[in-house]
Amino acid sequence: MRRHHSTTPRMARILGSLLLVAAAGAFTVAATPASKPAATPLDQVVPVPASVTPGGSPYRITHEARIRVPDTRAARQVGAYLADLLRPSTGYPLPVTTRGPADIQLRLQPGKFGAEGYRLDSGHGGVTITASAPAGLFHGVQTLRQLLPASVEKKSVQPGPWLVAGGTVQDTPRFAYRGAMLDVSRHFFTVDQVKRYIDELALYKFNELHLHLSDDQGWRIAIDSWPRLATYGGSTQVGGGTGGHYTKADYQEIVRYAASRYLEVVPEIDMPGHTNAALASYAELNCDGVAPSLYTGTEVGFSSLCVPKQITYDFVDDVIRELAALTPGRYLHIGGDEAHSTSHADYVAFMDKVQPIVAKYSKTVIGWHQLTGATPAKGALAQYWGLDDTSAEEKAQVAKAAQNGTGLILSPADRLYLDMKYTEDTPLGQDWAGLVEVRRSYDWDPGTYLAGVPGSAVRGVEAPLWTETITKSADIEYMAFPRVAGVAELGWSPAATHDWDAYKVRLAAQGPRWEARGMAYYRSPQVPWTD
Template identity: 60%
Template sequence: MRVLRRTLGTLLFLGAAVSCAPAPGDDARPGAVRPAVLAPYERLLPAPASARTGGTGYVFGAGTVIRTGPGGDEEVRGVGELLAEQLRTSSGLPLPVVGGSEGDGVRLLLDEGAEGVGDEGYRLESGPRGVTLTARTPAGLFHAGQSLRQLLPASGPGTVPGGEITDAPRFAYRGAMLDIARHYFTVEQVKRYVDQISAYKVNTLHLHLTDDQGWRIAVDGWPRLAEYGGGSEVGGGPGGYWTKDQYRDLVAYAARRYVDVVPEIDMPGHVNAALASYAELNCDGKAPERYTGTKVGFSSLCVGKERTYEFIDEVLGELAAITPGRYLHIGGDEAHSTPAADYAAFMDRAQEVVGRHGKTVVAWHQLAAARPAPGAVLQYWGHDRTPDAEKTAVAAAAKAGHPLILSPADRLYLDMKYDVTTGPGLNWAGFVPVKRAYDWNPGSYLAASGVPQSAVLGVEAPLWTETIATRSDLEFMAFPRILGLAELGWSPGPANWPSYRQRLAAQAPRLDAQDTTYYRAPDVPWG
C-alpha cells in the first residue's frame, strides 16, 4: 500500500518516487518548470486528510451504476443523481441511478457512526467490485463524489485506482464572494461559478447584492430599488437585477451542491443606488444621480430618520424569508460619510433587525469598532498595512466570542492583479500571485494581534467587480487562486507550496475540459 498523509506540512508519498526532472526530449532550458507525474490520489485538490493507495481498482464501464443505499433516502438519491449527471458529462457513460447497496458500482452509504469524517467529511474505498462512498451526512457524500470525479480522467471513462481516503475539513466555513453590484452578472453565470467552486469543496457563496453602482435584488415593498437602482453599473452599462424567483432558483441550485448562499445588503455606506431610488432615504429628501464610478465612502443612509429603519427592516425581512441559510451580511465597511457615533447607533439597530428575522449577523470587520451583537460574525479584509489599532479591535471581538472569517485583501482578494503584466484587476493591496494567495496559515494569521486559532470560522475569497464585466474576466481572476482558498479551508495544513503547485498543475486538463479561463502562473508546472 502507498500511504499519503499531510504531516508537519509535508505530503509524504511512501512508495514510488515522484520526479520533477525533464524527461529525455523535454524542454530542459535552465529554469524551465516541468510537471511531476502524479498518481490519481496524489493529484487530489484539496489534499485529503489521509489516503492509502494499493490493490486492484474499479473500472468504469457501460455497466457501471450509482447505488444510493438502502432506505430510500431522497436526499441521498439527489446526491447520487447529481453525481451521475456530473460523471456522465465527463465519461460519456449512461450511469443509471438505482436504490440499494448490493452489487458492483458506486455505492453511497449514510453511516451516522462513521469515524474521522465529521459532518462534511467522508470515506472513499475503491476495489475491483466498485467504489463505496460513506459519510455521516448527504453533504459528506457530495464531497466524496467530488473527490471521485478527480480520481477519474477529465474526459472519457477510466479506472479508479484501488485505495481508501478518510477526509474531513479543517474549517466549517469555506467561502467565495461575488460582487454583482459593480457589474451585473446573470443567475446562469453565477450558477456556473457555483459548479466550479463546489467541485473543490467550497461550501459558501457570499453575494454582494447592493452598492453605490447598482441594486441587484427585487424587493416587493420597495420596487424602485431594482427597477431604477438596478439600471446602472460601473462604466455606465445597463445593469440589471434578479427577481425573487431567480434568487430562489440560485439558492436552490447552490443548496443541491451543498453551498449556502449568504446575501449582503451593504449599509450604512455603499448605498447610492438606494438613495437614488428613493429620495426619502436621504436626510435632505433629495435623491442623487445614479453612480457609475468606482470611488467609495461618499454615501450614507440617514441615521436619524425612522424611515431608514423601516426600510432596512422590510428589505432584510424579505431577503431573510427567501434565504434558508443562517447568515445575513450587512456590510458595514468604508462608511466614511457616517460619523462614528452614528455608525455605532445604526449598526446596533441593523443587527437587531437581523436577529428579529431569525438570522445571524455577518459584517465586515469595521463592526469591531462599534458594538457587535452577541454571536455576530466579523469578516476581516485587512492586509499587511492595516493599522494595529484596527487589528486590536478585531482581536478583542474574537476574544469576546465573535467568530472571524478571514479574507485578507493581499492574500484572498481575487480582484487584485497577479502581477504588473496581468489585467483586469486592481493593485491597491498589492499584487497577489498564485503562491501568495495560497502560502499562508489562516489559523495563525492574526495570532500576533491576539486572535486565537479557535476564533477562525474559516476563509473566504472575495471577487470585487469594478474592473470585471465578463465571464472570462471573472474566471481569469478567480482561477487558479480560488483553488488555493479551497485547500486552505479544507486540508489539515499547513500549506505546502511545492506539493500544491504540482497538484494545481494536475487540474489543468479538468479546467480545460470545462472551458474554464485561468491564469497560467509561471511558477506552476502546467506542462
Template identity: 60%
Template sequence: MRVLRRTLGTLLVLGTFGAAVSCTAARGDDARPGDDPPAALAPFERLLPAPASARAGGPGYAFGAGTVIRTATASGEEVRQLGELLAEQLRGPSGLPLPVVDGVGGDGIRLRLDEEAEGVGDEGYRLESAPDGITLTARTPAGLFHAGQTLRQLVPVAGPGIVPGGTVEDRPRFAYRGAMIDIARHFFTVEQVKRYVDQLAQYKVNTLHLHLTDDQGWRLAVDSWPRLAEHGGGSEVGGGPGGYWTKDEYRELVAYAGERYVDVVPEIDMPGHVNAALSSYAELNCDGKAPERYTGIKVGFSSLCVAKERTYEFVDDVLGELAELTPGRYLHIGGDEAHTTPAADYAAFMDRAQAVVGRHGKTVIAWHQLAAARPAGGAVLQYWGHDKTPAAEKAGVVAAAKAGHPVILSPADRLYLDMKYDATTKPGLAWAGHVPVERAYSWDPGAYLAGVPESAVLGVEAPLWTETIATRADWEYMAFPRVLGLAELGWSQAGSLGWDDYRRRLAAQGPRLDAQEVNFHRAPGVPWS
C-alpha cells in the same frame, strides 16, 4: 468569448485527467529541475484540496458501461438525488449510462450514510476503491457530496478506465469555506453565477457570498420598495445598463446552490455604499433630495440617514424580505467604508440593523469595521485587512474574537481575487498590492492574525469585486487558479499545506480546467503540463 450558458451535463462532467485531455500551456520556465509532469503523479497525489489521508493499495475498480450508482431507500430522497447528480457529473463526454439503482449491495458506486462513521465529522467522508466497487461513506449527505467530488478527480475523464485502488479519509479544517461575487459594480446573471457555484462546489467550497447592493447598483427586487431594483438596478460601473434579479431568480440560485451543498449568504451593504438606494428613494436622504445614479468606482461618500426613523423601516423591510428568501443562517449587512457616517451614528445604526437581523431569525455577518462599534452577540466579523492595516484596527478584531465573535478571514493582499497577479495583468486593481498565486496560497489561516486563535476562525473567503470585471472571461481569469488555493486553505489540514507540493497538484488541475473551458491564469512557478 466562449458562450456564457452551458448545460449542466456539459459543465459538470468533467472528471479529471484522462490522456485524451491536454493542457495548452507549455511547461517552459514554469518547471523546476526535477519536477515531474502532472501526469506522472499518482492519482491520489493529484487530489485538490489535499485530503486528510489517502492510501493507495490493491487493484482498482473498472469504471465502464456496466457501472451503476447504488443508493439505499432507507437513506431517503436526498441521497437518491445526490446519486442522480453524481451520475450526471460522471457521465461527461463518455456517454456511459450510469443508472441510479436502489440498494447498496452489489458492485458499482455505493453511497452509504452512516451516522456512526468515525473520523469524518459532519462534512467529511471515506472513499474506498476496490475491484468489486467504490464505496462512499459519510455521516451526512453533505459528506457524500464531497466524496463524490473527490471521486470525479479519480475517474478517467474520457470514459471507461480504472479507478485506482485505495482509501481516502477526509474532513474539513474549517466550517466556512467561501467565495464572494460582487454583482453590484457590474451585473451578472443567475446563469453566470450558477456556473461559479459548480466550479466552487467541485473543490468543496461550501459558501457563496453575494454582494447584492452598492453605490453603482441594486440587484434584487424588493416588493415593499420596488424602485430599488427598477431605478437603482439600472446602472453599473462605466454607465452600462445594469440589471437585477427577480425574487424567483434568486430562489432558483439558492436552490441550485443548496443541491450542491453551497449556502448562499446575501449582503445588503449599509449604512454606506448605498447611493443606488438613495437615488431610488429621496426619503432615505437627510435632505430629502435623491442623488443621481453613480457609475464610478470611488467609495465612502454615501450614507443612509441615521437620524430618520424611515431609514429603519427601510432596513426592516429589505432584510425581512431577504430573510424569507434565504434558508441559510446568515445575513451580511456590510458596514465597511462608511466614511461619511460619524462614529457615534455608525454605532447606533449598526445596533439597530443587527437587531433587525436577529428579529428575522438570522445571524449577522459584517465586515470587520463592526468591531469599532458594538457587535451583537454571535455576530461574525469578516476581516479584509492586509499587511499594512493599522495595528489598532487589527487589535479591535482580536478583541472581538476574544469576546466570542467568530472571524472569517479575507485578507485583501491574499484572498481578494480582483487584485492583479502582477503589473502585466489587464483587469483588476492593485491597492493592496499584487497577489500572485503563490502569495494567495502561502499563509496559514489558523495563525494569520496574532492574538486570534484558530478556534475563533470560522473560515476563509475569497471575494471578487467587479469594478474592472465585466465579462466571464475576466471573472474566471482573476478567480482561477487562486480560488483553488482558497479551497485548500479552507478544507485541508494544516500539516498538508505547502507550496512545493501544492503547485504540482495545481498543475494537475490544468486539464480539468481546460476541459471545463475555464479561462484561467497559467501562473509562473506552476509546472503546467
C-alpha cells in the same frame, strides 16, 4: 579467378532459421503492449485530503457500472449528480438504484464523519463513498471526480480508461466556513452566470456563496415594499450600461441551485455606506431629502444612509424581512465597510439598531471587520479584509472582538481578494492591495494569521471577487482560477498538509480539467503546468 558464391541446401536452412527468429523478434516487439495508463494517486487532488492510505488494485468504470445510493431524496440527488457528471464523457448508462449490486456505492453512516466528512474506499471491485450526511457524500463525489482523468469533464464521449486508484481516503474539513464572494453590484451577472460559478466552486468543496447584492452602482434584488430599489437603483452599473436585478424567483433559483451543490447563499446588503443606489431610488432615505444621481464610477466612501431618521430603520427592516424570507441559510451580511461619510457615533448607533433586526428575522449577522469598531451582536461574525500591513490598532480591535466571542472569517485583501492583479501586466483587476500571485494567495495559515486571535475564533476563509473590471464569466474564471483552488485548500485541508512545493504540482494537474470544462484561467509562471 573469382569464385562464384552459391547457397548450399545447408546454408539455406540456416538462413531460413535466422529469418524466422528475426521475424519472431520483430513480432514480439510489436506485440508488447503499451504501458498501462496510471490512475491518479489518491493524494493528488485539491483540496488535499486529510488522510490517504494507498493500496490495492485500481477500480475501472465500465459500461456495466451501476450507482447504488441510500433511499433518501438527498442521497438520490447526489447519485443523480454523479451519474450526470460521468455519462457524457464515458458514454455509459450508469443507472442509479437504491437496491441490488453496484460497483459504485454511496452510503450513509450516521455519526462518524461529521456534517461534511467522508471516506472513499476504492479497489478492483468498485468504489464506496461513506458519509454521515448528504453533504459528505457530495464532497466525496468531488474527490472521486478528480481521481478520474481530466477528460471526464468533457461533454462528448472520450476514450478513457476510467481508472480510480486503489486505497482509502478519510477526509473532513478544517474549517466549517469556506466561502467565495461574487460582487453582482458593480457589474450585474445573470442567473446562469452565477450558476456556472457555483459549479466551479463545488468542485473544490466550497460551502458558502456570498452574494454582494447592493452597492453605490446597483441594487440587484427585488424588494416588494421598495420597488424602485431594483427597477431604478438596479438600472445601471460601473461604466454605465443597463445593469439588471434578480426577481425574487431568480434569487430563489440561485439559492436552490447552490443548495443542490451544497453551498449556502449568504446575501449582503451593504450599509450604512455603499448605498448610493438606494439613496438615488428614494429621496426620503437622505438626510436632506434630496436623491442623488445614479452612480457609475468606482470611488468609495461617499454615501450614507441617514442614521437619525426613523424611516431608515423602517427601510432596513423591510429589506431584511423580505430577503430573510427568501434565504434559507443561516446568515445575512450587513456590510459595514468604508462608511467614511458616517461619523463613528452614528456608525455605532446604526449597528446597534440594525443587528437586532437581523436577529428578529432569525438570521446571524455577518459584517465586514469594521463591525468590531461598534459592538458586534452575540454570535455575529466579522469578515476581516485588511492587509498584512494594516495598522496594529485596527488588528488589535479585531483581535479583542475575537477574544470576546466574535467569530472571524478571514479575507485579507492582499492574499484572498480575487480582483487583485496577479502581476503588473494582468489585463483585469486592481492593485490597491498589491499584486497577488498564486503562491502569495496560498502560502499562509489562517489559523495563526492575526496575532491575539484564538484559533477557535477563526470560522474559516472567503475569497471575494469585486467586479469593477469584471464583466463576463471568462473574466470571473481568469481572476478566480487558479487562486480560488488554493483558498479551498486553506479552508479544507489540515494545516500540516499545506506545502507550496507539493501543492503547485497538484494544482498544475487541474489545468487540463479546467480546459476540458472550457474555463478561462491564468497560467501562472509559478505553477508547472502540464501541456
